[in-house]
Amino acid sequence: MKRKNLFNALWLLLALVLLNIGVAYAKPAQMHVMEGFLPVGWAIFWFVVSLPFWVIGFNRIRRTMTEKPESRLLLGMTGAFAFVLSALKIPSVTGSSSHPTGTGLGAILFGPFEMVILGTIVLLFQAILLAHGGLTTLGANSFSMAIAGPFVAYGVWKLLKGRTSDNVAIFTAAALADLITYVVTSVQLALAYPDPVSGFMGSFIKFGTIFAITQIPLAISEGILTVLVVNALKNLNAPELKSLGFAGAK
């Protein structure tokens, strides 16, 4: 049993290290809506949409930390998972690179609102220190990565839990959360930049083709990595998962 845990942890580490090799090959670039690239009206619109989620998320995360102080470390770990995955630009089939989001794990373990805050922190870090994404587009990028992603993950997980194996449910939830992030980004760009001839749909298809197809292999990777982490957690820390109401824990 102990050996198995060690192996799980080792493989996880190896996967993360090897993913870095992909980064070395890929040219650094950004996947979110870039600074200044949303017209002012849309930038404000997405801030307004994201605001209630930030407020509720902030309260939820504070409540979780006071009511279940033992889960703080796990909360930090799920944030770190999103942090790592967001830093990894992985080459994809289309000949361009993109990065996973890592927001599915926290949404499954804690709930979508907790992940709203963690995801927004990651975006803020990248906007300020890496000129990746942006402050004016933070509302829009939060909505796609830190709100739409976690909520889809949570919804899919709740829907599939018990109907199929835990691993299949986790994989699907995390992979779809990853994909939806980029679908929403495409919608946001298409709304702001409808094609003069074909309108919103024409633009959406253009942006969607770039982002979504690049993202499919990465979504599969993210789904697999999330499954591996949850299994490692189940082996090492089943009681804590249970206290979070994670029904998959033994």
Place this chain on the structure above:
Amino acid sequence: MKKQTVFFLVFVVIALAIVPLFMNPGSEFGGADGEAEGIISEVVPNYEPWFEPLWSPPGGETESLLFALQAALGAGVIGYYFGVKRGQKPA
């Protein structure tokens, strides 16, 4: 999960990152957002970004340093968590 399953899954993740490198010879694997920028200038030919990043890394090397730092910090926290939990687990 069986050790073999874990091994296989890790292999799939690695393959998903490496195979594209051989599928697109000559590509530099730039970011998908650069292409999105291209489409924006197609739809609105004279769009000027109205806000510039407050600070940008001076070049690719500094940028990759910061991205490596981001990944390292995250991986460190994950490793710390699993280390602590493994140490706490009754033998």
